[in-house]
Amino acid sequence: MVADAPALRRADWEPRPAGRSSAQTRPERAAExxxxxxxxxxxGDRLGTKDELRAECGVSVGTFNEALRLAQARGVVTVRPGPGGGLFASRQSPMVRLGNSVLALDEDTASVADAIRLRDALDPLLVEDALQHASRLDITAMRVELQQMHAAAEELDGTAFIHANWALHARIAAISPNAMLRSFYTSLLDLIESHVLSVQPVDGQPLPDYIRSRYELHAALVEAITEKDSDRALELIHEHNTTMATPSADEDLSAAVPSG
Amino acid sequence: MVADAPALRRADWEPRPAGRSSAQTRPERAAExxxxxxxxxxxGDRLGTKDELRAECGVSVGTFNEALRLAQARGVVTVRPGPGGGLFASRQSPMVRLGNSVLALDEDTASVADAIRLRDALDPLLVEDALQHASRLDITAMRVELQQMHAAAEELDGTAFIHANWALHARIAAISPNAMLRSFYTSLLDLIESHVLSVQPVDGQPLPDYIRSRYELHAALVEAITEKDSDRALELIHEHNTTMATPSADEDLSAAVPSG
DNA sequence: CGCCCCAATCCATCATGGTGAATTGCTGCG
DNA sequence: CGCAGCAATTCACCATGATGGATTGGGGCG
Known part of the structure; x- marks a missing residue:
């Protein structure tokens, strides 16, 4: 029973690059x-009946139905029964176009440095939103995350510190009423974390001074948000995004670990 | 022959909100x-054979195949033949997760103000990239777009001015080597343009002074990029994003038209 | 003129059976 | 022990036929 195949076999669970190289499936080709x-x-223009389009694509009924399901999900066509029915060209909404363009991005072209840069540009917006919208509940939740950071810092656990750090940022992001911003930002965090942990697990001991100063920077940020001190908060997030380099001699670890 | 149905019937070509209210299709439900x-x-864990999963979903073979095609496209499962084959759980890559989360955003929750705010945050990054990477060809192309803007300004054609304005910004964005940034930004432009033109076509005559000063601001920006004058360029983009309000009395038009 | 009913069109889903390809694991041979 | 061949498993795609639902347009009636 192969249900116990080792979960760490990466080829098993990481999706293969689109289309097994050039061996694209027939439904996928038909969808295109x-x-x-x-x-x-x-x-809005009518493309024809399913059967006409199926003949155009040169596939069987079942294969065409799979292709059509894909095309519908991508918002490129709509389908109607009845006289004059069939397939109709559809305009993808801008959100769908954005989603699809992101899906089309190759993981290789989305470097972590690019993602960090984007994240840094979006941080101030999130801080502004947090200043404006943070409830008592939000502040309590941020404090909980801060405690996790503090515990990780005390134990000098680098991985736990990174996770707690990101959890804090995600929690701050959750305050924003801007759904787009939240979505982008959270996924950027996700991408950065995923990339960093897959490329270089944090094995070494993090520097105590560095980790403490990062914790304190975050604590001050949470306090500024709590006090609704806009100038201070924005100053801190700016410092956050420009003082990643550790003040100590060992640059390798801190350069490789884009801390929050 | 209904191939000549009026293209302006919005219900025909604009995708219906997800899932005809609660009438979700069976393949879509099975995919979920x-x-x-x-x-x-x-x-990496094995979920079972196609037939086992099909029985679990309670659908026919064809319907299951459609569902499976959707699930595969979403990166949640991979499929293998042979003994011990079947469906395997897969981890969506961060990019796929971002794409899907964007697709899940409701158009209503993605307000144009939110989009503009995001765009403004990303503008400086694109200007930095343009300063660093603009080729002679890029500069020529920007100049061509500027000429279009100038022509529209001379003719006081508001819609043409908006299009030319956005074309210039898209061209500047195209210089960036950061694929994620380009993708986000271009789609944001798309979303903003789409929303503005669908909500409030620009019927009124734009203010000559306003339109001229916007043109000149953009011309100065292109020159700063050409001269690789970083300080000037960033100053201009900041001005660009903070001086949208027209200096004249008629605020209605300019408030409604988020000019580039 | 408006509404209802009906027929025709077209789609969504179901069911069944088939061929060829891909994969895995076992056995036998050198 | 390593490699090749083969059998079994499972999937990709094909083909055909059926039922019920949704839509459109025309005709008839009030």
Missing amino acids: RIAALAAATEP | RIAALAAATEP
Whole structure:
């Protein structure tokens, strides 16, 4: 029974790069054909019946249905029954276009440095939102995360510190009423964490002074948010994003670990 | 022949809100079931054969295949033939998670003000990248877009001015080597333009002074990029993002038109 | 003129059976 | 022990036929 295959076999659980190299599946190819046909017409134009389009794609009924399901999910066509029914070209909404363009990004082209840079640009917005919208509950929750950071700092546990750090940032992000901003930011955190931990697990002992000063910076940030001290908060987030380099001699660890 | 149905019938070409209210399709429901099963296990764990999972979902073979195609496209499962084969839980890559979370955003919750705010936060990054990477070709292209802006300003054509304005920004964005940044930014432009033109077409005559000063601001920005004058460029983009309000009395038009 | 009913069109889902490809594991041979 | 071949397992795609639901348009009636 292969249900106990080792979970650490990366090829098993990490999705293969799109389309087994050039061996693209037939439904996927047909879905692209449908999308191309839709793109060549105006939104709302009728493309034809399912059977006409299926013949155009040159696949069987079942395969075409799979392709159509994909195309519908991508928002490129809509389908209607009845006389004059069939497939109609559809315009993807801007949100769908954004989602699809992000999906089309290759993991290789999304470097962690790029992600960090984006995250840094978005941090001030989140701090502004937190200053404006943080409830008592939010502040309590931030304090809980701070305690986790503090505990990790006391135990000099680098991985735990990173997790707690990110949990704090995610919690701050959760305060924002801007759904787009939250979504982007949280996923950027996710991407950064994923990349860092997959590339270079934090094995070494983190520097005590560095980790303490990062903790204190975050604590001050939470206090500034609590006190609604806008200038201080923005100053701190700026410092946060520009003082990643550790003041001590060992640059290797801190350069590799984009701390929050 | 209904191939000539009026293209302006919005219900025809704008995708319906997800899932015809509560009437979710069966393949979509099965795909969610598959995703839930995958989420409940570790990445790499075997979920079972197609037929076992199909029985679990309670659908026919064809419907299950459609669902499976969706689930695979979403990166939640991978499929293998052979003894011990079948469906395996997969971990969505961070990029896929971001794409899916964006797709899950409701258009209503993505307000144009939110989008503008994000765009403004990302503008300085793009300007930095343009300063660093702009080729002669890029500069020529920016100049071409500037000419379009100038022509629109001379003719006092508000819509054309907006289009040219956005085309210039998109061209500046295209210089960046940061694929994520380009993707986000371009889609934000798309979203903003789409929203503004759908909500309030620009019918009124734009103010000559306002439109001229916006043009000149952009011209100065392009020159600063050309001269690689970092301080000047960043100063201009800051001015760009903080001086949208027209200096003249008619605030209605300019408030409604988030100009580039 | 408006509404209802019906017929025609087209789709969503179901069911069944088939071929060929890919994968895994075991056995036999050198 | 390593490699090749083979059998079994499982999937990808194909083909066909059926039922019920949704939609559109036309005709008839009040």
